[in-house]
Amino acid sequence: MPETDARPARRQSLLFLARFGGLLVGFYFLVASRPVNDAVIVPFTAGIASVSGEVLRGVQEEVTVRGTEIRSGAFAVNIENGCNGVETALLFGSAVLAFPADWRRRLLGLLAGFAAIQALNLVRVVSLFLIGLHRPALFNSSHTVIWQSVVVLFGVFLFLVWAARQQRRRGKAAGRSSEPGS
Amino acid sequence: MLDARAALRLVLGFLAAVGIWLAFSFPYERALASGAESLLRLFEHPSVTRLEAARGEFRVDRRDFPPGSARPGLPAADLHFNFVMLGALFALAPRPARGANVARFLIASAALSIVHVLALIFQIESVYARELGDWSAAHYGAFARNFWAAGFHFYQIAGRFAAPFALWWALGREPARTDREERAGRLRRGRRRSRRD
Numbered sequence: 517m518p519e520t521d522a523r524p525a526r527r528q529s530l531l532f533l534a535r536f537g538g539l540l541v542g543f544y545f546l547v548a549s550r551p552v553n554d555a556v557i558v559p560f561t562a563g564i565a566s567v568s569g570e571v572l573r574g575v576q577e578e579v580t581v582r583g584t585e586i587r588s589g590a591f592a593v594n595i596e597n598g599c600n601g602v603e604t605a606l607l608f609g610s611a612v613l614a615f616p617a618d619w620r621r622r623l624l625g626l627l628a629g630f631a632a633i634q635a636l637n638l639v640r641v642v643s644l645f646l647i648g649l650h651r652p653a654l655f656n657s658s659h660t661v662i663w664q665s666v667v668v669l670f671g672v673f674l675f676l677v678w679a680a681r682q683q684r685r686r687g688k689a690a691g692r693s694s695e696p697g698s
Numbered sequence: 699m700l701d702a703r704a705a706l707r708l709v710l711g712f713l714a715a716v717g718i719w720l721a722f723s724f725p726y727e728r729a730l731a732s733g734a735e736s737l738l739r740l741f742e743h744p745s746v747t748r749l750e751a752a753r754g755e756f757r758v759d760r761r762d763f764p765p766g767s768a769r770p771g772l773p774a775a776d777l778h779f780n781f782v783m784l785g786a787l788f789a790l791a792p793r794p795a796r797g798a799n800v801a802r803f804l805i806a807s808a809a810l811s812i813v814h815v816l817a818l819i820f821q822i823e824s825v826y827a828r829e830l831g832d833w834s835a836a837h838y839g840a841f842a843r844n845f846w847a848a849g850f851h852f853y854q855i856a857g858r859f860a861a862p863f864a865l866w867w868a869l870g871r872e873p874a875r876t877d878r879e880e881r882a883g884r885l886r887r888g889r890r891r892s893r894r895d
Binding site: 529530532533536537540541543544547548597598603604606607610611656657660661662664665666668669672673676677680 | 700705708712716719775776779780782783786787790848851852854855856859860863864867868871
């Protein structure tokens with residue numbers, strides 16, 4: 517790419533990173549504040565525990581759910597921040613909002629992405645509970661390395677797919693406006 | 699271009715990175731402990747912190763801890779497993795094994811190591827500031843306590859996932875092409891092929 521073309525792309529890329537970093541720090545302080553944590557994050561996490569409990573009962577596991585904790589006779593997990601998909605949603609949301617696109621598409625991207633991330637996170641919680649119950653030796657590595665990375669990479673991949681679509685759309689619009697007579 | 703092949707490269711890159719991470723975790727933890735210890739001691743008066751990488755955790759020791767007291771152990775994998783994400787993201791490139799991509803990956807890995815050292819320092823200072831009872835209260839004020847604790851909490855919740863993404867975005871990403879660029883690329887490839895035939 518000629519240097520003259522590369523410079524604006526580099527600048528845009530750095531601007532994106534600056535916006536992304538700023539939004540991430542802002543969202544972090546929002547979700548880490550006690551009122552938001554108590555009024556939104558904890559009930560939301562309890563909702564995840566409740567839905568996961570229903571799914572586990574659906575696969576014939578006898579579990580009880582209390583708040584954010586899922587318990588069976590032999591094993592229990594407490595879903596904490598970092599396991600509720602909120603961290604991936606923060607990353608995804610910051611990236612979508614930092615990327616140049618119109619607000620309607622951003623909103624659609626945020627809603628679809630959040631739903632997809634939470635669906636995968638539900639699979640993560642249920643599978644981790646089953647691993648902890650039936651293969652406890654594998655629980656730590658599955659919890660920390662495998663599932664955390666998979667959910668975050670999924671969020672990043674969703675963002676990249678969404679961003680590529682926005683970029684193609686912009687390219688098409690620019691092509692139309694540069695056509696003769698437009 | 700993000701297609702099924704890119705998703706496959708991401709999965710294969712993830713598996714390869716997990717393999718590398720498992721193989722080199724312990725020597726890497728020793729290097730991290732040594733780096734963080736040197737930096738911590740640089741700003742300590744007197745220099746008393748000793749860090750040791752035991753299997754799976756960083757053990758924190760201080761010369762002024764009472765001899766019989768328990769030494770804090772900090773889980774190590776939580777701090778640096780995000781290397782796996784960096785590896786997977788760099789595998790998204792159409793030719794991941796190309797020299798330039800590998801070189802950028804190595805630079806990004808070095809930058810991520812610096813992030814790990816800083817995160818470990820924040821974690822240790824957060825333990826010193828909040829978890830050692832009267833000693834913490836005597837040596838750390840309210841601002842210092844919040845600074846170290848919030849810094850490490852930010853790393854746990856957002857920073858450890860954002861760091862590999864930001865490094866890859868800055869160093870490794872190939873910008874998505876517009877339809878017009880895609881068509882031009884296909885046309886060029888077609889012309890080259892027909893010239894060869």
